[in-house]
Amino acid sequence: MEARILRLDLAGQxxxxxNWQATVCLYARxxxxxxxxxxxxxxxxxxxxxxxxxxVIDIPAIVACHGGWLGRERYVPPLTNPALFARDNYQCLYCGNYFAPQFLSRDHVHPRSRGGRDRWENVVAACKRCNSHKGDKLLKDISMDLLALPYRPNTAEYLALINSKRLRGDQAEYLRPQFNHLQHI
Structure with a gap:
């Protein structure tokens, strides 16, 4: 598995x-x-x-470049099941059991059929059994509780989540102080 390079803006964010080819282009330019x-x-x-x-160009694990994302303070990381399951540490947030990704599903705490939105703050990883049991009900109407509150990861957390299997120690060490929520990476 090929290592990925963490690109930062000039402020270190x-x-x-x-990939390494894009990094070579940044060096060449x-x-x-x-x-x-x-x-x-x-x-x-x-x-x-x-x-x-x-x-010969030695490609480091982390590079800071001119440019970045405009409007970063409003950046919302894309909500994908792999990132969601990693955020919740592959644990069903209803029964507390850990599962392989193929046995998890995205559950809307406030169901979409009742006006809930498909956003980080309203979704959790749930095993298929718990998700089916909950259905489109509100938690207050059934005997189910959440083990943790859903949250939107910041950029550093999101980048760690989507690359957790290939995250190098030096990259994790750089990102970790910027985490608000994640403790398991």
């Missing part, structure tokens, strides 16, 4: 995951301002006909 972490890969270019030397 996480922006996205990029002189957009990398600073970098951190160990070397993920070494990219070798062609041999200069003037100097006879080969271009």
């Amino acid at each position: 996480p922006v996205e995951w990029i 002189d957009l990398v301002s600073w970098s951190l972490g160990g070397v993920v890969r070494q990219a070798r270019g062609g041999i200069s006909r003037y100097t006879g030397t080969r271009t």
Whole structure:
């Protein structure tokens, strides 16, 4: 599995995951301002006909570049089942049991049929049994409780969630202080 490089803005805020080829392009366009972490890969270019030397770029785990996302303070990470299940640590937030992703489903705490919205603050990971049992009922109407409150992950948390299987130690160490909620990564 190929490592991904964490791209930051100039202020050090996480922006996205990029591959090594995109990182080489950033270096070639002189957009990398600073970098951190160990070397993920070494990219070798062609041999200069003037100097006879080969271009070699050590690609670090983390790069900070000019540019970023505009309106980041309003950025809402995309809600996907893999990110949701990772946020809830692959645990059904009703029965408390842990499941493989294929045995989990997205449950709307306030059901969509009753005006609930499909957003981070209203969804939890639920095993299919609990989700079926709850159906379109409100928690106050049945004998079910949530084990934790749903929340929207910030950008650092979201980037860790979607890359948790390939997250390097130096990248996790950089992102962790920016987490508001996640403790298990």
